[in-house]
Amino acid sequence: MIKxxxxxxxxxMAEQLHIDILNTQEExxxxxxxxxxxxxxxxxxxxxxxxxxxAQLTNSLRQGMMTxxxxxxxxxxxxxxxxxxxxxxxxxxxxxxxxEKETGIAGLELAESFISIYERGDFLSTHTDKGKGDxxxxxxxTKGWKPEYGGLFHSQRQYVSPTFNSLIIMTLxxxxxNHFVSEVSQRATHSRLAxxxxxxxx
Numbered sequence: 211m212i213k214x215x216x217x218x219x220x221x222x223m224a225e226q227l228h229i230d231i232l233n234t235q236e237e238x239x240x241x242x243x244x245x246x247x248x249x250x251x252x253x254x255x256x257x258x259x260x261x262x263x264x265a266q267l268t269n270s271l272r273q274g275m276m277t278x279x280x281x282x283x284x285x286x287x288x289x290x291x292x293x294x295x296x297x298x299x300x301x302x303x304x305x306x307x308x309x310e311k312e313t314g315i316a317g318l319e320l321a322e323s324f325i326s327i328y329e330r331g332d333f334l335s336t337h338t339d340k341g342k343g344d345x346x347x348x349x350x351x352t353k354g355w356k357p358e359y360g361g362l363f364h365s366q367r368q369y370v371s372p373t374f375n376s377l378i379i380m381t382l383x384x385x386x387x388n389h390f391v392s393e394v395s396q397r398a399t400h401s402r403l404a405x406x407x408x409x410x411x412x
Contacts, residue, residue: 246275323407338386343408
């Protein structure tokens with residue numbers, strides 16, 4: 211099951227989050243990626259951007275392996291009161307109540323969440339989220355996005371273009387559910403911003 215809710219957050223909250231993400235200090239971000247081949251898996255390791263790295267990325271994707279590259283937020287210290295930590299509290303209260311009502315799954319808790327930035331060339335290949343939780347979500351915080359920029363959420367033969375302040379929720383059965391994020395075009399005018407994560411049944 212996939213559901214989309216437009217204008218999910220209070221408008222002032224969504225507007226402020228958009229501004230805060232764009233103004234976040236550099237040390238709160240890290241590049242996340244995965245490449246696989248028949249022998250090894252490289253995940254979240256620092257590689258120099260090189261022709262060799264681009265070849266590994268391409269080969270991993272073409273072989274149908276789990277492959278991605280994008281920027282994501284890092285974990286914060288206990289007691290942090292930054293905008294992301296406050297957003298996580300919201301996700302574990304009001305957002306959770308909405309998700310439970312829409313999915314009919316009671317007793318959820320926020321298992322993991324992060325903010326992502328997809329820049330030109332970033333993507334996330336087909337995967338299922340198996341073992342991540344019972345419900346996945348993506349809250350778009352991107353403004354002025356066009357489908358031709360890429361960065362589209364694909365699942366069940368449909369795609370969703372990032373629309374500012376829209377929430378996608380997707381239930382994950384035992385085997386998960388196939389989905390992916392298409393590559394952001396080199397001609398996109400700006401980056402794709404989102405808050406994503408998973409809920410698990412307690």
